[in-house]
Structures are given as structure tokens and as C-alpha cells.
Amino acid sequence: MNGRVVGFELNSQQPEKAIEFYSNVFGWDVAEPHWDYWSVSTSETERNGMNGGIAKGPNDYPHGTRIQIEVDFIDEAISSATKNGAMIVRDIMEFDEFYLAYLVDPTGIGFGLIQKK
Template identity: 75%
Template sequence: MGRVIGFELNSQNPEKAADFYSKVFGWKVAEPHWDYREVTTGSESKTGISGGIAKGPNDYPHGTRIQIEVDSIDESIAKALDNGALIVRDKMEFDDFYLAYLVDPTGLGIGLIENKG
């Protein structure tokens, strides 16, 4: 079962967004890395779903996407395509995980993550 493990807030002004969420909700926002700021929304005593704030790319300039962890990103992409999804960004490789962005048949953007190892 794919589980939601994070979120991504895309903005054309990520500095302003980071400042807003930090001040209003007390989120801890890390310094940017590749135009992506990791966000912690919980604490040890009260967990939350963490995510990030990024400068939105051309294919998704504004909005929120959930990140869904899957066992096999290739199988999940194939199943999603068979069920009407569109690939926004095909499988990308990072140090510890693979990532892809899709749009479901209703137009909602999602990210798929497969952890390595």
C-alpha cells in the first residue's frame, strides 16, 4: 500500500512562503538546497508530516502535491498510466531515492517516491 510520507508546496516566491508558514504555524524550514527547503511540521512529542517548499517549476508553478512512497516506482508508474494518469516528470534518480511526478485522471498532482535499499 502506498502511504503519504510528505508534501511539497510550490510557489514562485518560496522565500515568502517559507516565512509565512514558519511564522503562522511554527514550521521549521531549512535553508534551500536545489531551490527546495525541507520543512518539519512536528516534534518528538507530536509528530507531523514533513515536506518541503520549492520554487515551482514550469510544469507545476503553484500548488501542493503529496508524496506517496511505493515499493516499485516503475510498477506504480505503469499502473497509474493504465488508469489514466499522465507523467509530468518521469523517474528521476537521487542519492537515496527515485522520484516521479504524475497528474491523476482528475488533474491532481502527486509525487511517487521509491527509497533505495
């Protein structure tokens, strides 16, 4: 299984304010919104940073940070995670280039699983 952290998601009930803050303080490049989600590029230099996004937090995760972990087979990863005590918060969702699901580990930490198409 891959298991590589490939991104982050900052959830906020005030995403525009978060975008302004991170853009001004750290110089992050923020794209136009797509489904209340703004893609973020943290660096375009030789010292590349991890990219992610800022989202209007949904009711089940109104604010906070989640990492996104890339897996080869999302169904297998979900099965393994739940067998080891995780809870599914949002089952597999299909997007243009990937599948995404959100889970919470046994300690309450939220994370995303992502499988590229």
C-alpha cells in the same frame, strides 16, 4: 504496494515568502535550500506531523500542493497509474536516497511517487 503518503510539497514562485509565512504562522522548521527546495519539519513533539518541503515551482507546476506517495517499486506504480488514466509529468529522477516521479491523475490532481533506495 505501499501507497503511504509520506510527505508534501508546496510549490510557489515566491518560496522565500511562503517560508516566512509558514514559519511565522505555524512554527515550521525550514532547512537551507537544496536545488530550490527547502525541507520542512512541521513538528518535533510527541504529536508528530508530516514533513515535506517548499519549492520554487517549476514551469510545469508553478504553484500548488502535491502529496508524495511512497511505493515499493516506482516503475510498477507508474505503469499501474498510467494504465488507470494518469499522465507522467516528470519521469523518474534519481536523488541520493530515493527515486521520485510526478504524475497527474485522471482528474488533474498532481502527485509524486517516491521509492527509497
